[in-house]
Amino acid sequence: MALVLNEEQVMLKDSASGFLAEKATVSHLRELRDSGSARGFSDEVWNEMVQMGWAGIAIPEEFGGLGYGYTGLGLVLEQVGRNLSASPLQSTVLVGATVIAGLGNAQQKEQLLPALASGEKLVSLALQEGGHHAPQQSALSAVPEGDDYVLNGTKVLVLDATVADTFIVIARTAGEVGDEQGLSAFLVDAGTDGVAIDSRSLVDSRNVGILTLDNARVPAASLLGAAGEAWGGLSRALDIANIGLAAELLGLSVEAFERTVGYIKERKQFGQVIGSFQGLQHRAAELFAELELARSIVLKALHAIDAGDERLSLLASATKAKLCEVAQRATNEAIQMHGGIGMTDEHEIGLFIKRARVVQHTFGDYNYHLDRFAQLSDF
Amino acid sequence: MSDLEQFRQETRAWLEDNCPVTMREPVKSFEDMYHGGRNPEIIHPDQKVWCDRMAERGWTVPQWPKEYGGGGLDKGEAKVLSQEMARIGARGALWSFGIVMLGPALLQFGSEEQKLEHLPKIARGEIRWCQGYSEPNAGSDLASLATKAEDHGDHYIINGQKVWTSYADKADWIFCLVRTDNSGSKHEGISFVLFDMEQPGVTTRPIKLISGSSPFCETFFDNAKASKSNLVGEEGKGWTIAKYLLTHEREMISSFGAAPKKSVGQQAVEAIGTDASGRLANSVLRQNIAQYQLDAMAFSATMARVGDEARAGQGLGAASSIFKYYGTELNKRRNELNIAVGGESALGWEGEAYADGRVSRDWLRSKGNSIEGGTSEVQLNIISKRVLGLPDQ
Numbered sequence: 001m002a003l004v005l006n007e008e009q010v011m012l013k014d015s016a017s018g019f020l021a022e023k024a025t026v027s028h029l030r031e032l033r034d035s036g037s038a039r040g041f042s043d044e045v046w047n048e049m050v051q052m053g054w055a056g057i058a059i060p061e062e063f064g065g066l067g068y069g070y071t072g073l074g075l076v077l078e079q080v081g082r083n084l085s086a087s088p089l090q091s092t093v094l095v096g097a098t099v100i101a102g103l104g105n106a107q108q109k110e111q112l113l114p115a116l117a118s119g120e121k122l123v124s125l126a127l128q129e130g131g132h133h134a135p136q137q138s139a140l141s142a143v144p145e146g147d148d149y150v151l152n153g154t155k156v157l158v159l160d161a162t163v164a165d166t167f168i169v170i171a172r173t174a175g176e177v178g179d180e181q182g183l184s185a186f187l188v189d190a191g192t193d194g195v196a197i198d199s200r201s202l203v204d205s206r207n208v209g210i211l212t213l214d215n216a217r218v219p220a221a222s223l224l225g226a227a228g229e230a231w232g233g234l235s236r237a238l239d240i241a242n243i244g245l246a247a248e249l250l251g252l253s254v255e256a257f258e259r260t261v262g263y264i265k266e267r268k269q270f271g272q273v274i275g276s277f278q279g280l281q282h283r284a285a286e287l288f289a290e291l292e293l294a295r296s297i298v299l300k301a302l303h304a305i306d307a308g309d310e311r312l313s314l315l316a317s318a319t320k321a322k323l324c325e326v327a328q329r330a331t332n333e334a335i336q337m338h339g340g341i342g343m344t345d346e347h348e349i350g351l352f353i354k355r356a357r358v359v360q361h362t363f364g365d366y367n368y369h370l371d372r373f374a375q376l377s378d379f
Numbered sequence: 380m381s382d383l384e385q386f387r388q389e390t391r392a393w394l395e396d397n398c399p400v401t402m403r404e405p406v407k408s409f410e411d412m413y414h415g416g417r418n419p420e421i422i423h424p425d426q427k428v429w430c431d432r433m434a435e436r437g438w439t440v441p442q443w444p445k446e447y448g449g450g451g452l453d454k455g456e457a458k459v460l461s462q463e464m465a466r467i468g469a470r471g472a473l474w475s476f477g478i479v480m481l482g483p484a485l486l487q488f489g490s491e492e493q494k495l496e497h498l499p500k501i502a503r504g505e506i507r508w509c510q511g512y513s514e515p516n517a518g519s520d521l522a523s524l525a526t527k528a529e530d531h532g533d534h535y536i537i538n539g540q541k542v543w544t545s546y547a548d549k550a551d552w553i554f555c556l557v558r559t560d561n562s563g564s565k566h567e568g569i570s571f572v573l574f575d576m577e578q579p580g581v582t583t584r585p586i587k588l589i590s591g592s593s594p595f596c597e598t599f600f601d602n603a604k605a606s607k608s609n610l611v612g613e614e615g616k617g618w619t620i621a622k623y624l625l626t627h628e629r630e631m632i633s634s635f636g637a638a639p640k641k642s643v644g645q646q647a648v649e650a651i652g653t654d655a656s657g658r659l660a661n662s663v664l665r666q667n668i669a670q671y672q673l674d675a676m677a678f679s680a681t682m683a684r685v686g687d688e689a690r691a692g693q694g695l696g697a698a699s700s701i702f703k704y705y706g707t708e709l710n711k712r713r714n715e716l717n718i719a720v721g722g723e724s725a726l727g728w729e730g731e732a733y734a735d736g737r738v739s740r741d742w743l744r745s746k747g748n749s750i751e752g753g754t755s756e757v758q759l760n761i762i763s764k765r766v767l768g769l770p771d772q
Contacts, residue, residue, distance in 0.1 A: 003684035004691045261767050276772040281763035288762055289701035293677035296684045296698075322677050371658075374669040379644035379659045 001303045003296065005075070012072055015052070016079040023048065024085030026348045032086060033205035039163050040207025041086040047119065049087055056117025059097055063113035069306040070240060074247035074298065081251025084355050086206055088122050091159035094244040095237065096123035099168050103185050103225040103233035112187075124164035125237075126155035126188075126211045133364040135170070135238065136178050140213065142171035142186060147220050149173070149186065151194075151213040157362065161209025162199050165190055169213065170234065173227050180231040185224040192216050204351075204358040238363055239316035243301040245359050246323035250298050252359070253323070253330035254291055256352040260284075260334045267339070280337060287326075287333055294326045314376040317369040324366035327356045386456055390463045397432045399425040403468040409594075412474040415504025417551045417577075433472035434503040440478055443486070447494050448502030476545070477501035477508040480624055481554045481573075488571075488612045488620050497573070509576075511541040511555035511598060512621070518750075519757050521556075521625075522565045522618060526600060528557035528572065535559070535572060535610075537580070537603040543751065547583040547596035550576055555605075560615050571617035574605035590743035591736070628752045629703035643713065644668050647720045664719060671712050678705055697766045704758035707748035714742040 005013065024045050032040060049055065058073040059065025066072070073094060080089060097116045100123070101109060115121040127135060140153025151171055158167065167188045175182025188195060194216035199209045225233060261284055264275035274280060301319040304312055331353035335342040342349050360366065380388075402425050406412050413419070413426040421427055433439050436450060441457045443449020452460065464471075482501050485494055500506040517524040526539025537557055547553070553576055560568030576583075580603030586595040612620055644659070647668055652660045659665035685698050717738050718725045725742070727733020749755040763769045 002687040002691065003680065004687045004693065261769070265769065272772065273770055275769040278760075278763075278772070281767075281769050282756070282759045284767055284769065285704075285759040285762035288697075288767060289705050292698040292701055293674065293681050293705070296680035297677040299684065300680045318673050318676055322673055370666065370669050370673065373673060374644065374665055375658065377642065377644050377669070377672060378657075379642075379648045379653070379665060379668065 001307055003299050003303070008068075009071060009075055012068065013075045013079065016054075016076045017082070019048070019052070020079050020083040020085045024080075024083055024087065026084045026351055029084045029086055029205065029351060030348075038199070038207075040160065040205070041088065045085070046087050049089070050119030053117075054089065055093055055119045056097075056113075057093065059101070059113050059117045063101075063109060064117040065113065066117075070244065071299075071302040071306050074244060074302040077244050077247040078251035078298075081248035081253075081359075082255040084252070084351055088160050088163070090245070090248070091124040091164065092116055092122045095125045095159070095241045096168060098240050099125055099185065099234065099237040100224065102237050103230060105225070108187075108224060121165045122160060122163055123166045123168060124159050124161060125241075126158045126167045126169045127234075127363075128157045129153070129155060133361070133368055135183075135234065136180055138170050138172055138183055139177045140169065140171045142173050142184055144173075144220070145217075148217050149220060149223070151186065151188065151216045151218065153213055155211040155213075156200075158197075158209050158211045159362075160207045161197050161211060162207055167195075167211060168224065169211070170230065175228070180235075182228045183230045183234065184227050185230040185234060186218055187222040187224060188213070188216060188218055192218065202358055203354040205354070206358070236312065239312050240305055242316045242320040242363050242369070243298070243305060245362060246298050246319045247302065249323040249327040249356065249359055250291075250294055252352055252356055253294065253327045256330050256334040256349065256356075257284075257287055257291060259349060260337045264337055274337075283333060284337075287330060290326045290329065294323055297322050314373065317364075317373040317376060320364060321366050321369035321373055324360040324369065327360060328366070331356045383455055383459060387459045387463065390460055391466070393436075394463055394467060394469060397429075398464075398467060398469045399429055401425045402429040402470055402472075404470070405468065406470050412470070413472065413504070414475050414507055414546075414549070415473055416507030416549065417505070419504070419507075420549070429470075430472045430504050437502065439473040439504065440482065440498075440502045443482065443498065443502065447486075448499035473504045475501065475504065475507055476510055476550075477506065480510060480627055481508050483627065484554070484571075484620055484624055485611065487623065490611075492608065493573075493611060506551045507546070507549060509544050509547045509550035509553050509598075510624075511544055511547075511553045513543045514540060515542050519754050521621070522569065524556055524558060524569065526555070526557045528559050528570060528605065530559070533607050535605045535607065537572075537574070537600045537605055539600050541598040541600075542595075543586075544583070544596045544598040545594045547576070547598045548585055552576060553581075553598070554611075556617055556621055557605075563615075566618045568615050569617040569621065570614050571611045571620045572605045573609040573611065574603065578603060580604065588744065588747070590740040593744075625753060629758075642672060643716050643720060644672060646717075650720050650722070667719070668716055671709070671716055675709060675713070678709055681705075700758075700762050700766050703753060704749075704755050704762070707745075708755060710748050711745050714745040718742050 053066045054076055056065030057068050057076060058070050061067040077089065097113060100112050104112065116123065129138060129140065140151065140155065142149045142151045151169060155169065169186045169188045171184050171186055172182055173184040190197065194214045196212040197209055202208055264280055265273055267274050297319050301315045304315050309315065334349050335353060338347065338349050341347050401423055411422060413430050415430065419427065430439065437445055437448060438450045438460060440448065441450040441452045441460055445451040478501060482498060485497060512521060514524050514526060526537065526541065528535040528537050552573060554573050557570055557572055558568055559570040580601045582599045583596045586593055586597060647659055647664060654660050681698055685696055688696050721738050724733065725738040728736040728739060
């Protein structure tokens with residue numbers, strides 16, 4: 001597949017850009033933060049996104065989606081990154097729907113995917129337990145009892161935790177901590193007895209929380225796929241999730257860079273604009289080169305999802321690692337080149353570095369994915 | 380049958396009949412390619428046979444117009460020709476600076492007389508060309524070049540010195556940047572002239588590099604003579620042509636960064652081994668290699684993207700401005716890793732055990748990649764100013 005956007009994709013990108021720049025900008029994020037919004041996003045904006053079909057953008061048409069594929073979703077997420085737009089696009093559309101499409105049986109898909117595409121339902125993956133992404137280390141237990149499973153354990157970094165209707169909880173039904181085998185995925189409704197949701201405040205001011213399961217009982221029918229066999233589907237969904245987050249990081253990094261270049265063209269010191277100094281010019285030019293590489297690998301990875309590429313894991317880790325590296329450099333340089341004003345809460349550039357680090361961490365940071373990239377490259 | 384399919388079948392049959400068996404082997408090195416010229420270096424007699432047969436059809440330069448010795452093929456036909464050559468492993472019949480550099484410049488900027496005079500000789504491999512650009516005091520600041528061309532009516536008299544002239548000692552003619560006027564800004568007053576190297580006023584001296592012998596030369600002009608009929612473009616407007624050719628050259632050099640067949644990670648595993656988890660035994664080296672391979676992958680995706688965008692009619696994007704800079708820096712990183720992975724054996728300089736220093740000489744030579752054809756620093760200046768629009772100090 002050629003590494004270019006087709007006409008339909010260019011239109012999607014333009015319409016996403018136009019919509020978000022009006023309705024879900026950085027200043028909207030600031031308003032959400034300062035008003036102490038419990039939901040972390042605007043329902044009005046989310047409803048409009050749903051109206052435009054974004055909730056079902058990568059969901060096949062047979063399940064009520066738009067069938068634009070992940071390249072389409074990635075283009076939207078890139079614009080989301082540019083504007084720091086808050087919405088359940090990541091939790092429900094990028095991750096939730098992907099896990100269900102990958103692991104669910106026909107009945108579950110027919111029941112859930114149209115409800116996600118229409119915006120009726122929000123779902124969120126509950127995976128991470130410790131301080132770092134380590135999916136094989138999942139220890140939350142699910143023990144069969146009659147026709148039910150009883151779940152015990154805690155999950156952190158659950159996106160949109162306080163608004164999700166249903167969680168996809170990764171639990172261990174067999175094997176040892178560290179094994180890929182023995183992991184299962186359960187659909188757990190937020191109202192289930194024994195389920196506690198605690199909101200958490202992270203640097204990016206988004207909706208995130210901790211999920212505690214204390215003898216939470218769910219019917220066996222809530223298993224997504226076969227017991228103990230979640231790894232393959234989960235792993236592929238995580239690859240897709242990381243590529244989607246990389247697309248968000250791309251938009252975020254490019255925006256932070258463009259704002260920074262704009263700033264150094266205006267700011268004067270020593271009687272001239274600081275952008276005329278070679279000390280800044282070369283750093284900006286190097287960053288530009290890195291951003292071009294980042295754009296290429298994100299597009300390649302998005303296409304690889306839609307084309308069913310066999311090397312998706314390798315590409316996903318390559319893409320996430322590269323985008324973590326570039327986003328870190330772009331946001332650090334953004335603060336440094338803005339100087340004192342960049343350190344103030346009043347200036348918007350600080351919101352970019354805050355969001356960047358949370359996205360970088362989510363589902364594995366640079367260190368995790370560079371290591372995985374090397375492993376998958378057989379060294 | 381479509382015209383293109385018919386062309387394919389005819390081409391296939393012709394190649395089968397005309398490409399000598401010895402020319403269906405890959406070239407072993409740059410020197411192994413046939414460069415033509417008045418006194419061609421012939422390693423195998425079939426080189427000349429193959430070149431002459433291809434030149435007769437204009438296929439040494441398949442897309443040049445027929446009247447200038449080319450094949451007059453369109454893009455599709457040229458692609459078929461290269462596919463059919465690849466099918467039987469046929470090597471290129473002729474490689475020269477005339478084909479890749481001067482030819483395209485003459486096609487764009489040359490007069491009709493100049494095209495008719497020079498292009499067919501390039502196509503037939505009769506004249507070998509070299510490029511006279513850099514001077515001892517005009518490297519990165521090429522436009523400050525001082526080689527002087529004095530007006531003597533129907534010809535110029537040229538005095539000065541060029542450096543880094545590739546294969547000057549083997550070339551028959553030179554395309555050369557000279558100063559015809561000193562009165563304006565340094566970019567004005569530069570002219571692009573062609574002249575014969577076989578004359579008393581021209582001498583060359585090869586340059587030995589840190590990596591050993593090299594194709595580079597110093598070239599001295601002591602009252603050398605160039606006919607005015609060989610001034611390309613207008614007098615004093617040579618900088619436009621120079622810039623056009625530099626872009627060409629940079630594209631060539633940046634392709635050095637393309638990923639080789641066996642990954643450096645795999646080579647490292649063979650050289651150093653793995654730990655119990657299957658990871659390369661040295662974790663610091665492993666990280667360096669992973670970072671390199673990641674960037675190499677993202678860089679080749681960028682080359683592919685820019686190519687795809689151009690083919691889709693979206694023009695040559697800003698991304699192309701990074702090729703020279705990034706490709707050469709990447710190649711230097713790769714060569715440093717080769718040294719780290721190879722250890723003692725990679726430091727060998729001479730002797731069979733070291734393949735006569737193949738690894739170390741390549742490593743040393745790679746240092747020049749980010750200097751020649753515009754240093755990395757110059758490339759970053761270009762990106763800053765032309766792409767990012769940052770102002771001059």
